[in-house]
Amino acid sequence: MRIGHGFDVHRLTEGRPLILGGVTIPHPKGLDGHSDADVLLHAVADALLGAVGGGDIGAHFPDTDPAYKDMDSLLLLEQVYELVREKGYQLVNIDGTILAQKPKMAPYIDEMRSNIARVLKNPLSGVNVKATTTEKLGFTGREEGIAAHAVILLENRAEADGGAKHV
Ligand SMILES: Nc1ccn([C@@H]2O[C@H](COP(=O)(O)O)[C@@H](O)[C@H]2O)c(=O)n1
């Protein structure tokens, strides 16, 4: 078993779509970044890399490389998971938290979970996503940005083949 944690922040700005967990959410502002700035998927990808001692997404997808400009972070996550599987691990479960004062994430959470579960080839039951305001405190509370945390657990693929699969 291996555990990993990821954390990311992106600034809210006008003129960009708000994309979280691969879902485009109607909002007057979106997240600024080199890629699509999907802060939740970046936290998940960093948690996966952390669990296998694989560094972070900035090392794998440099923000100086035009190839990653406006990149769909679902593709980034898919590539990170390939690396995880090559190292002999597979996902057990994910728990992610979005820190956003607005907009209300609840209507979009199930679609985010489905997107992540599909890309990581995992049952939906192994992917939890939740959201919290920060009670108008700090940069998230002032709606200057959105942050996300993710914690993930991996299991060794060879060991999992000999045991019961998590559902
Ligand atoms: N951007 C957000 C923030 C929160 N939620 C949901 O509302 C609940 C209450 O939020 P608190 O910050 O007051 O704890 C929270 O548990 C979420 O279910 C949301 O949908 N979108």
Ligand SMILES: C[C@@]1(CO)OP(=O)(O)OP(=O)(O)OC[C@H]1O
């Ligand atoms: C995702 C990458 C891709 O170039 O760019 P950003 O969207 O700026 O996101 P960040 O969370 O700063 O991580 C760095 C990069 O890997």
